[in-house]
Amino acid sequence: MPNIAIVYFSGTGHTHLMADAIASGANHVSGTTAELLRITGEQIVNGRWQDDAMLEKLNQADAIIFGSPTYMGGAAGQFKAFIDAASEVWLRQGWKDKLAAGFTHSSSLSGDKQGTLLYLAINASQHSMIWVNVGDMPSFYYGKDDGVNRLGSFMGVMGQSAMDMSGKNAEIDSGDKLTAERLGIRMAEMLQKFKK
Amino acid sequence: MPNIAIVYFSGTGHTHLMADAIASGANHVSGTTAELLRITGEQIVNGRWQDDAMLEKLNQADAIIFGSPTYMGGAAGQFKAFIDAASEVWLRQGWKDKLAAGFTHSSSLSGDKQGTLLYLAINASQHSMIWVNVGDMPSFYYGKDDGVNRLGSFMGVMGQSAMDMSGKNAEIDSGDKLTAERLGIRMAEMLQKFKK
Amino acid sequence: MPNIAIVYFSGTGHTHLMADAIASGANHVSGTTAELLRITGEQIVNGRWQDDAMLEKLNQADAIIFGSPTYMGGAAGQFKAFIDAASEVWLRQGWKDKLAAGFTHSSSLSGDKQGTLLYLAINASQHSMIWVNVGDMPSFYYGKDDGVNRLGSFMGVMGQSAMDMSGKNAEIDSGDKLTAERLGIRMAEMLQKFKK
Amino acid sequence: MPNIAIVYFSGTGHTHLMADAIASGANHVSGTTAELLRITGEQIVNGRWQDDAMLEKLNQADAIIFGSPTYMGGAAGQFKAFIDAASEVWLRQGWKDKLAAGFTHSSSLSGDKQGTLLYLAINASQHSMIWVNVGDMPSFYYGKDDGVNRLGSFMGVMGQSAMDMSGKNAEIDSGDKLTAERLGIRMAEMLQKFKK
Numbered sequence: 049m050p051n052i053a054i055v056y057f058s059g060t061g062h063t064h065l066m067a068d069a070i071a072s073g074a075n076h077v078s079g080t081t082a083e084l085l086r087i088t089g090e091q092i093v094n095g096r097w098q099d100d101a102m103l104e105k106l107n108q109a110d111a112i113i114f115g116s117p118t119y120m121g122g123a124a125g126q127f128k129a130f131i132d133a134a135s136e137v138w139l140r141q142g143w144k145d146k147l148a149a150g151f152t153h154s155s156s157l158s159g160d161k162q163g164t165l166l167y168l169a170i171n172a173s174q175h176s177m178i179w180v181n182v183g184d185m186p187s188f189y190y191g192k193d194d195g196v197n198r199l200g201s202f203m204g205v206m207g208q209s210a211m212d213m214s215g216k217n218a219e220i221d222s223g224d225k226l227t228a229e230r231l232g233i234r235m236a237e238m239l240q241k242f243k244k
Numbered sequence: 245m246p247n248i249a250i251v252y253f254s255g256t257g258h259t260h261l262m263a264d265a266i267a268s269g270a271n272h273v274s275g276t277t278a279e280l281l282r283i284t285g286e287q288i289v290n291g292r293w294q295d296d297a298m299l300e301k302l303n304q305a306d307a308i309i310f311g312s313p314t315y316m317g318g319a320a321g322q323f324k325a326f327i328d329a330a331s332e333v334w335l336r337q338g339w340k341d342k343l344a345a346g347f348t349h350s351s352s353l354s355g356d357k358q359g360t361l362l363y364l365a366i367n368a369s370q371h372s373m374i375w376v377n378v379g380d381m382p383s384f385y386y387g388k389d390d391g392v393n394r395l396g397s398f399m400g401v402m403g404q405s406a407m408d409m410s411g412k413n414a415e416i417d418s419g420d421k422l423t424a425e426r427l428g429i430r431m432a433e434m435l436q437k438f439k440k
Numbered sequence: 441m442p443n444i445a446i447v448y449f450s451g452t453g454h455t456h457l458m459a460d461a462i463a464s465g466a467n468h469v470s471g472t473t474a475e476l477l478r479i480t481g482e483q484i485v486n487g488r489w490q491d492d493a494m495l496e497k498l499n500q501a502d503a504i505i506f507g508s509p510t511y512m513g514g515a516a517g518q519f520k521a522f523i524d525a526a527s528e529v530w531l532r533q534g535w536k537d538k539l540a541a542g543f544t545h546s547s548s549l550s551g552d553k554q555g556t557l558l559y560l561a562i563n564a565s566q567h568s569m570i571w572v573n574v575g576d577m578p579s580f581y582y583g584k585d586d587g588v589n590r591l592g593s594f595m596g597v598m599g600q601s602a603m604d605m606s607g608k609n610a611e612i613d614s615g616d617k618l619t620a621e622r623l624g625i626r627m628a629e630m631l632q633k634f635k636k
Numbered sequence: 637m638p639n640i641a642i643v644y645f646s647g648t649g650h651t652h653l654m655a656d657a658i659a660s661g662a663n664h665v666s667g668t669t670a671e672l673l674r675i676t677g678e679q680i681v682n683g684r685w686q687d688d689a690m691l692e693k694l695n696q697a698d699a700i701i702f703g704s705p706t707y708m709g710g711a712a713g714q715f716k717a718f719i720d721a722a723s724e725v726w727l728r729q730g731w732k733d734k735l736a737a738g739f740t741h742s743s744s745l746s747g748d749k750q751g752t753l754l755y756l757a758i759n760a761s762q763h764s765m766i767w768v769n770v771g772d773m774p775s776f777y778y779g780k781d782d783g784v785n786r787l788g789s790f791m792g793v794m795g796q797s798a799m800d801m802s803g804k805n806a807e808i809d810s811g812d813k814l815t816a817e818r819l820g821i822r823m824a825e826m827l828q829k830f831k832k
Contacts, residue, residue, distance in 0.1 A: 089684060095677025095714040121398070121758040125720045126683040129713035138708065141577060156382055156396020162358035163758050166558055170709040170751050173573040173594035181565040185533060186352055189407070200352020202317070202565035211385070241635045285488060291481025291518040316530065317562035318514070321521035322487040328517045337773060359562050362754055366513035366555050369769040369790035377761040381729060398761035437831045513790070548774055548788020554750035578744055581799065592744020594709070603777070
């Protein structure tokens with residue numbers, strides 16, 4: 049049974065909602081299970097991330113979808129601490145040929161989010177994973193107003209919401225949510241095309 | 245008299261309007277002259293760009309601002325043909341220590357425009373130029389609605405307009421225009437701070 | 441019969457030799473045919489690339505491997521002219537779900553070649569292709585001296601040779617050649633894993 | 637008196653040696669003082685970096701040079717934790733118009749180090765700093781064998797040494813050391829050209 053791990057950090061809750069939408073999309077595809085794995089600051093001691101159980105779940109997954117808010121034009125420090133800890137997996141190429149994809153969120157429309165997605169793809173390339181791009185054109189190109197890929201992002205899904213540091217009542221744009229769900233569906237379908 | 249060369253390609257006219265706004269901003273600063281240098285497809289023969297007079301103007305400039313539409317997630321081929329032709333200047337480091345900046349335009353809000361700006365900065369780094377970043381926070385962070393840096397771009401100015409391939413009646417967003425003018429002012433002021 | 445198109449520009453012949461090594465690797469995998477499609481400056485008129493027959497071959501391919509020398513920290517202008525012309529394919533997403541990979545060559549060890557590979561991946565993402573990363577760790581990490589991935593590049597294959605503008609007697613490093621051959625093999629095997 | 641702060645993380649000591657070489661170069665320029673500010677894992681509690689005294693020194697500096705090893709194709713998690721903490725400075729644009737530069741180190745020749753330098757420049761752009769590029773061509777282009785810019789990096793200085801996780805007896809390449817010293821000199825001289 050193909051399974052998808054969605055590993056992400058979320059500060060204010062927006063990136064969590066995007067992860068949730070991706071899982072929701074994937075879980076609608078028969079024969080797929082998606083699981084949310086949320087990185088927390090508490091897993092980081094003296095600058096180093098550790099959670100062996102979470103790493104083991106990632107090792108067992110058929111696909112890994114990576115997500116982080118964009119902070120200062122890059123993935124969050126907490127997320128990067130996780131990535132660095134996974135370098136032990138990298139050295140033995142434990143995630144080789146798994147499918148991978150990415151998503152990010154920030155408060156500006158562009159907001160240097162592309163840099164975060166590029167980084168997620170760079171990390172996946174070091175792990176010799178296969179990168180699954182978004183697969184959706186901005187739907188407004190075809191006269192639709194459902195908000196699919198409204199920001200015009202192709203290497204991963206971008207979400208954008210007005211800045212809200214409180215972390216309470218976080219909401220994401222309906223178009224971004226739909227784009228995230230569709231990434232989940234796409235990954236589930238791609239896994240079924242791909243012989244292990 | 246400090247002078248600023250704005251070298252750019254424009255297909256549908258939007259990038260031209262941004263170049264024009266940058267020049268307008270710079271020319272309002274006393275003691276500065278800004279000149280538009282527009283690259284055309286006709287300057288390219290057998291895949292190679294050539295315009296010795298334009299290159300000579302760039303050699304004489306105190307600062308160069310580079311601009312291109314974002315096509316397929318990168319600078320336009322016509323613009324890159326110009327960049328490649330300038331590799332002869334690069335080999336003798338003829339633009340070393342000139343100030344540099346960049347701008348781009350496309351039809352999506354994010355639209356992989358950051359990749360184009362990163363490339364413009366990479367090229368300037370090879371020339372050992374000094375890169376002047378945008379200098380404006382998104383004004384909505386401070387409750388303003390003048391549209392300054394509305395897309396949230398920092399390495400260069402981004403403009404966005406709905407797709408219009410006709411090239412007729414091109415218009416740019418008033419906030420993007422204002423952001424471009426402010427980059428022109430910023431570059432002019434920066435030149436006056438900088439002893440040659 | 442799965443077929444792989446290798447579309448590339450080469451100025452001095454080094455990138456051509458890398459393309460040739462990739463094809464050689466792919467053609468050794470039973471049931472695969474790889475074809476070289478070399479972009480030339482003569483295909484560019486008034487700054488626009490055109491070669492309908494070549495585009496049609498790309499439309500028919502199961503996988504496309506993109507290659508360009510790194511000039512001034514990015515893909516060659518001639519190569520970008522081809523990419524821009526393929527935007528008509530992009531608008532109808534004609535290459536969606538094809539597999540893709542990339543390679544580049546320059547005269548410095550690092551030489552900003554990563555930027556070129558990132559761009560090749562960005563372009564493929566706009567086409568909604570699936571990006572196949574290199575899949576080889578630097579072999580020296582494991583005490584081998586065969587030169588596989590000697591430069592440490594993961595998103596695509598990098599080659600490096602001392603500058604030789606003559607274009608005569610171009611040669612590439614034996615490790616880079618081996619890495620390129622292995623990318624060809626990898627792509628052929630990946631195609632066989634992937635149900636259309 | 638112009639002063640340069642060099643803020644960096646170093647795991648095995650190589651990035652520290654590069655920071656030290658930059659400081660040494662800068663301190664040879666009359667009227668300049670350079671100070672090393674080393675980020676440590678111990679400054680990170682529950683995933684968040686804090687060191688108010690270090691931030692205050694950065695606020696006082698005329699120029700900031702940022703450095704991090706390249707881990708998994710990006711800046712170290714510990715370094716990113718510092719960057720994220722500095723977002724409070726960003727919101728009030730406290731480092732606006734300071735000069736900035738960057739450096740990195742890893743065990744492969746290319747090793748995706750360019751991605752780290754691009755990120756350092758992106759972060760500086762968000763702070764509206766002025767980015768000072770390397771300024772040295774690879775000296776082998778001119779027949780020299782002093783190792784200056786031997787890797788061919790332009791946006792910042794790259795160092796490369798064989799992997800040594802012990803952190804004992806770290807050494808860096810003599811060419812990389814010289815390139816780093818020259819960046820320190822260049823920044824000191826650039827500060828003197830630049831009126832505040």
